[in-house]
Amino acid sequence: MVEWGWKSKLLMESPAASKYTQLYQYKPYLDENVAMTPWREKVSVANAISDYLRALHEYAADKILQEFGRSYSRNSFRYCLTVPAMWSDKAKDVMRKAAIRAGLITAFDHPDRLTLVSEPEAAALYCEKACKQYDLGHGDRFMICDAGGGTVDLIVYEISSTSQGRRLSEVTKGHGATCGSMFIDLNFGNLLIKKFESQDAKIPKNIIPAMVDTFAYNHKPQFGEDDELYLALPRNSFFDDIKDPKSIGIDGGFMSLKESELKKVVFEPVVKQVLTLIQEQLNNAKQCSAIFMVGGFGSSNYLLKRVKQEFGSVVNTISAPNRPELAVVCGAVYAGLNPKMVTARITRLCYGTDAGMNFEEGIDPERLKLRKSSGPLCTGRFSTFVRKGQKVQVNECVTKLYSFTKNKHGTSTYSTGIFAIDGDPPRYIDDVGVSELAKISISDPFTPSDQIGHKVSVEMKMYFGLNEIRTEIFVQGTKYIKQLKFDDRDY
Known part of the structure; x- marks a missing residue:
């Protein structure tokens, strides 16, 4: 670089x-x-x-x-x-x-030295400071619509008044889509290309990015207040070679574009996606007293106006707090200073691990049957940690007991897989929709004097109420804080 x-x-x-x-x-x-x-x-x-x-x-x-x-x-x-x-x-x-x-x-x-926080959660901590001025209190719910450059994230929180002060808990599973303001910029750039190509013009590679930047910084946030947009053109001989500049709105160093055209081609395809996301959150939350629009795109006058048009009759307060573009970064500071402000979160997936369970004749396939002196086991069963959509407290712990057996191959590490599915718990880890999310590995827990077949008990504690899954492994009383090992070769 x-x-x-x-x-x-x-x-x-x-x-x-x-x-x-x-x-x-x-x-x-x-x-x-x-x-x-x-x-x-x-x-x-x-x-x-x-x-x-x-x-x-x-x-x-x-x-x-x-x-x-x-x-x-x-x-x-x-x-x-x-x-x-x-x-x-x-x-x-x-x-x-x-x-x-x-x-x-x-x-x-220590993992706590770096905290990852979801953008709408950070924005919620920022907006919580403004809740009093909007007359929101214990039991009220509010939605964060964090509309940024690339993504739009939404989530609904409920306010609780406790002896330690106000706390927030997730009501809905946060979700979103890649439909941020950069796609408005892309739509605008494509509109310009279409206009220039109608003149059979050969477009220099820096012209479109320069004009999109001018639009993004000078016009996009205030769009919707005027009937026509006048875009200052960069200095370039390219514009002198256009056959009929006035036919595409070019005159005197400016390019004029009608508001109606910009709405239809540039803004509405993206805004409609945001409105759909908000409606989905309202359906899941059942009750919502306020919607706060934050993020760079959240400060758009046009987006705020459209949200009020669509949802003003069912939500009492729809507002962009002071400096909405700073909500996420300021909220991240609050999260770093007070990590326990959010007390519960909703799980996004169903998580589990590979386990051997009692074999059930007529139900489990013979290929998974493992004969043991204590009775046949079914390998490859999905042992559920948490279900999708489950409300989990931040300090809530799921504990599983396992055992590792020393084998003759002299394995230096022992591991178990963490599996996930976007749905209900499956029976087997190889069912449709199940994927191995990550592995948890520990160093060889055996001593040289341990015989082949010797077993060591392992206690696994999983925390799903944090923004990242955390694992604590106890092997013969020794505690390990382990990071999950993901296969990130695609990146």
Whole structure:
């Protein structure tokens, strides 16, 4: 990496631009549910994220140390990274590893030194501070619609007044879609391409990005207030060669576009997706007193107006709090200072592990039958930890007891798989829809004097109420805090 942030844009506008490749909009590639064009760059997505985090961290840390001097050292920093609510456990793991490669923390630090928080949850902590001015109290529910550049995440929380202060708990399973404001920009760019191609114009590669940037920063947030948009054109001889500029709205260094055209082609295809997501959350929540629009796209006047049109009759308060574009980052600070503000979360998937259970004749297939002196076992059964949609307290622990048997191959590590399904618990781990999410591995628990066949009892404690799955393994009284091992070769 030679440059990052706004300086990378300046570099791509210089005569040396042909020597470099500018990477952008690569975060959505971590979402396994989004259909993206194949990633063909030489640097992997995970390494691109690491490089960016390293540069951002160096910049931020230097600024903090300049401000506070010797009062702080980097070793005392605690980090909170926000991620989309719809990201998988695997995507979160990629982000954690990227942060380690970027030098924010080390692989040997306690996991709590880096906290991953969903973006709508961070926004909820920010909006909770504003709840009093909206007359929201104990038992009231509010929705966060975090509309950002790439994703739109939504979730509903319920307020509880406790002896320790106000607390939040999830009411609905957070969900969302990749339908953020970058897709408005893409729609706008495609509209410009269509107009220029109607003039048989050969478009220079930097023209569309420059015009989209002007639209995104100067016009998109206020769209909907005027009947017509006048876009300042970048200086380029390209516009002098257009056959009939007035036919596509170009005159005097500006390009005019009708509001009706922009609504139909640019905004509404994206806005309608957001409205559908909000309706789904309202259906699941049953009762909701307020909707808070946050994020960069959440500050859009047009989006806020459309949400009020659709849902103003069923939700009393629909508002964008002060500085909605800062809600997520400010809320992340609150999450870092008070990790126990959210007391319960809704599980996104059904989780379980591989287990041997009593074999049931006529039900279980013979291929899974394992004969034991105590009676036949059925291998490959799905042993459920938690069900999808289950409300789990943050400190709630699911405990399973297992045993490892020493084998003659001298295995140096012993592992068990964690399986997941987006639905009800299956009977077997190889049923349709079940995937192996990750593995939990421990070092060889046996001593050289242990005989082949010797068993060691293992106690596994799983925590699903956190933003990341956490595992504690107890082997003969020794406690290990283990990170799940994901297969992240795709990134």
